[in-house]
Amino acid sequence: xxxxxxxxxxxxxxxxxxxxxxxxxxxxxxxxxxxxxxxxxxxxxxxxxxxxxxxxxxxxxxxxxxxxxxxxxxxxxxxxxxxxxxxxxxxxxxxxxxxxxxxxxxxxxxxxxxxxxxxxxxxxxxxxxxxxxxxxxxxxxxxxxxxxxxxxxxxxxxxxxxxxxxxxxxxxxxxxxxxxxxxxxxxxxxxxxxxxxxxxxxxxxxxxxxxxxxxxxxxxxxxxxxxxxxxxxxxxxxxxxxxxxxx
Amino acid sequence: xxxxxxxxxxxxxxxxxxxxxxxxxxxxxxxxxxxxxxxxxxxxxxxxxxxxxxxxxxxxxxxxxxxxxxxxxxxxxxxxxxxxxxxxxxxxxxxxxxxxxxxxxxxxxxxxxxxxxxxxxxxxxxxxxxxxxxxxxxxxxxxxxxxxxxxxxxxxxxxxxxxxxxxxxxxxxxxxxxxxxxxxxxxxxxxxxxxxxxxxxxxxxxxxxxxxxxxxxxxxxxxxxxxxxxxxxxxxxxxxxxxxxxx
Numbered sequence: 419x420x421x422x423x424x425x426x427x428x429x430x431x432x433x434x435x436x437x438x439x440x441x442x443x444x445x446x447x448x449x450x451x452x453x454x455x456x457x458x459x460x461x462x463x464x465x466x467x468x469x470x471x472x473x474x475x476x477x478x479x480x481x482x483x484x485x486x487x488x489x490x491x492x493x494x495x496x497x498x499x500x501x502x503x504x505x506x507x508x509x510x511x512x513x514x515x516x517x518x519x520x521x522x523x524x525x526x527x528x529x530x531x532x533x534x535x536x537x538x539x540x541x542x543x544x545x546x547x548x549x550x551x552x553x554x555x556x557x558x559x560x561x562x563x564x565x566x567x568x569x570x571x572x573x574x575x576x577x578x579x580x581x582x583x584x585x586x587x588x589x590x591x592x593x594x595x596x597x598x599x600x601x602x603x604x605x606x607x608x609x610x611x612x613x614x615x616x617x618x619x620x621x622x623x624x625x626x627x628x629x630x631x632x633x634x635x636x637x638x639x640x641x642x643x644x645x646x647x648x649x650x651x652x653x654x655x656x657x658x659x660x661x662x663x664x665x
Numbered sequence: 666x667x668x669x670x671x672x673x674x675x676x677x678x679x680x681x682x683x684x685x686x687x688x689x690x691x692x693x694x695x696x697x698x699x700x701x702x703x704x705x706x707x708x709x710x711x712x713x714x715x716x717x718x719x720x721x722x723x724x725x726x727x728x729x730x731x732x733x734x735x736x737x738x739x740x741x742x743x744x745x746x747x748x749x750x751x752x753x754x755x756x757x758x759x760x761x762x763x764x765x766x767x768x769x770x771x772x773x774x775x776x777x778x779x780x781x782x783x784x785x786x787x788x789x790x791x792x793x794x795x796x797x798x799x800x801x802x803x804x805x806x807x808x809x810x811x812x813x814x815x816x817x818x819x820x821x822x823x824x825x826x827x828x829x830x831x832x833x834x835x836x837x838x839x840x841x842x843x844x845x846x847x848x849x850x851x852x853x854x855x856x857x858x859x860x861x862x863x864x865x866x867x868x869x870x871x872x873x874x875x876x877x878x879x880x881x882x883x884x885x886x887x888x889x890x891x892x893x894x895x896x897x898x899x900x901x902x903x904x905x906x907x908x909x910x911x912x
Contacts, residue, residue: 429788506787537749
């Protein structure tokens with residue numbers, strides 16, 4: 419067997435998230451089905467970021483074992499013919515022995531887009547949270563800076579069992595304005611469930627004056643979901659990039 | 666009665682074009698239905714650009730007569746609540762007496778986007794023509810320049826009755842590269858049916874070496890659809906802007 423690595427983009431709007439589940443349409447189920455038609459049977463997929471329902475990807479990475487005769491270029495064309503443009507294999511290659519899309523990854527970078535314009539745009543509506551009204555990014559940035567670093571992010575994730583490890587290293591959390599949009603870029607070694615959306619929802623509450631920017635250390639220390647702001651909706655989120663070492 | 670003017674954006678993917686037709690879903694039919702629910706009955710719409718099936722709009726202009734008590738802001742919110750984000754009223758206002766979206770317009774500007782990247786993008790696929798492989802824009806531009814001006818564009822439109830007036834003034838036809846995209850901007854006093862798509866299809870044939878850039882005057886002079894290149898597909902086209910005088 420040989421290991422195949424795919425770089426994947428998808429519009430998550432009409433999927434119930436990444437993870438295969440019986441009876442619902444998921445990215446893993448759909449991709450696995452297409453790969454199965456090429457390879458003879460659906461491979462076991464390892465994925466860098468298990469995106470939630472409605473979340474998109476521009477740079478998702480997937481790996482799986484395939485027969486040594488597999489031709490990655492042909493596999494790419496066949497899958498794109500079946501699933502594109504909703505799900506697109508941007509590139510396909512043989513990976514080094516031992517490569518695993520999830521275990522080998524070092525960092526993930528997510529983008530969250532908020533459209534603050536007065537009316538939604540038909541051209542970006544699937545990929546942004548339309549939240550009309552200005553967000554003062556000068557107020558959001560100091561709060562964002564307080565979240566960067568190694569912290570217990572239990573307050574910023576969907577509730578976990580008490581034994582779950584919730585310490586993560588947030589390497590970067592930027593807030594920029596691009597026309598009518600406010601964009602957040604968050605990079606971490608790994609993310610907890612709904613972590614980016616919880617951070618964005620909390621920063622929006624800061625922008626609206628409902629949470630003090632200086633309260634971030636207290637919210638982290640509380641280690642309780644209810645201490646943070648609301649969870650931002652999924653459609654604004656996209657997995658942009660996954661970083662690997664020299665493996 | 667008073668005249669109301671709407672600035673409209675829409676994703677044309679799931680519409681059979683602008684013009685209302687019984688039994689099919691059109692932008693005019695859908696918008697007219699929503700306006701009718703607010704005004705009591707669907708108004709008679711005048712439109713600047715009768716977009717074809719699958720063609721989008723960012724700056725479409727529509728006008729209609731309404732009772733003098735109409736509140737344009739309320740009308741906008743009500744229609745956006747019913748139709749957004751697929752069809753969005755970007756602004757609504759009372760127009761000067763005698764304003765008519767079609768008859769008062771002086772020029773229309775269209776954008777055509779070609780994605781030349783190796784694989785389609787799930788994020789732009791609804792709004793571009795995915796045509797993999799480079800287009801040498803240095804070869805397209807001289808051909809584009811030969812089309813600017815007042816000409817009989819009969820070769821660049823869907824066949825018309827022999828008595829139809831097919832002279833138009835193409836004020837601008839630019840070709841630019843934006844990342845993987847080649848973008849065309851075409852502005853004219855008015856356009857013939859499928860004129861922008863015929864021009865783009867012909868320029869692509871020039872880029873592919875199938876038509877000589879210097880052949881443009883001959884193609885115009887032929888006054889026959891078969892003299893030009895193929896018609897580019899609709900999804901790459903969007904009406905960007907309509908110009909009005911001081912009316």
